Amino acid sequence: MQRATAARLLDQFAGRRALCVGDILYDSFVYGEVRRVSREAPVPILSEIRRSAMLGGAGNLARNVESLGGQAILVGVVGNDAEGDAVRALLTSSAPDSAAGVLTDVSRCTPSKIRYVANGQQMFCVDRDPEAPIGSDTQERVLDAVRSRIDGADVVILSDYGRGLVSGDFARSLIDLARKSGVPVCVDPRGLDYTRYDGAYVIKPNADELSAETGLPVTDDQSAENALKTLKSRLPETDALLVTRGGQGMSLLAGNAAVAHHRARPRSVFDVSGAGDTALAALSLGVAAGLTLPDCMALADLAAGTAVGKAGTASVTPEEVLQDAAGGEKAPDWRVITRDTAATLADQWRREGLKIGFTNGCFDILHPGHLAVLRHAKSTCDRLIVGLNSDGSVQRLKGEDRPVNDQASRALMLASLEMVDRVVVFEEDTPQALIEALTPHVLIKGADYTADELPGARHIKAHGGEVVLAPLVEGLSTTNLVNKLAGRR
Known part of the structure; x- marks a missing residue:
């Protein structure tokens, strides 16, 4: 997939609501170095340097949905234990009500993993799992939580990590509930007998899981096709199957269409932890946005490929996916976005505690004066959004012979700058409406303007923001350059 196409499609993830249901794990990592062997037994000793913790399973899935620009609503079960408390603390640290759908079952422990990592290499992993599936009372409580949250959801994602939440009865009840609500279901399966997931929109096993389910090898395109068709014959109510095949990419069987393949770009694999969640999140957000399944597959493959290049149970952002997809391409056109996408992104940045800056202009012939203002603007904030007058707007403001460069060229030049x-x-002739849609923390303009007269200044100040005037480079302006080129001075 071309990076420009990926940018256009990823923009459609913004604001899509995904109801993430499944096993929630508490993942912790112990990092250190190995310099010696124990005198008590022939085993390496890990000298601990630091620890970290994050959500795994459906929790990591929800984290990937959010990082890709969607809105995640998490529903699951934890135990009445320290790990369960830690799960809630991790959730509420980002949003106070994000743990509302996480229920407590006093009869079971919270599933957890502890990974021990030495010199960047995972040594071993310790799992703590519940001894039995959830009871019928807890199952009904979870389904009630889904019922109360499914209105407004664009997709339901069922994340089965085999920790006892997703029994056959639960999976069938959830899929039936979603279908009656008109919401597609995407499934990350576990174990054998996928008939419990029949009725889902798409089921996404990996190659080993597909092979175990069908009893057939999945080693190349042809064997993947055979296994997918065999499994589909057992799942008449399922719309599509997608198998992830690691370095061989992904393969999709949708309805009666021929099997489609997407070949992953070769890349260095650092850590595969959580890459399946990243793929499922991208796939599901594509479904939520109404994209074609081949496009959903391509985006899922790109996102998973980005995740395996990062350490730990990774989540990825659209920016990282596009940078990875670019390969040798340098064009930054993915930074040019619509007003609605910018507003959604600004909301996300605010939730992350980032300070948003805004400046605007025609930027017809980019010159050092522009660069000075943009550098000053970036110094005031964490993220800088630049509003650019359209061609029609510039013509109304500057005259019939302007702009010199069209808006696509001007936008591309701005997007190429590291500070943007x-x-x-x-x-419009002014950025007033755009500023009101974004509500940035700071508005930056050149010192040739008066702060109180700037469009949008009152709105920003009313919301606790500030207006900053950047110093100008004397004698530099696009108008002067145009006059000079025309021989008028």
């Missing part, structure tokens, strides 16, 4: 995080083209 996003560019939004606006059609």
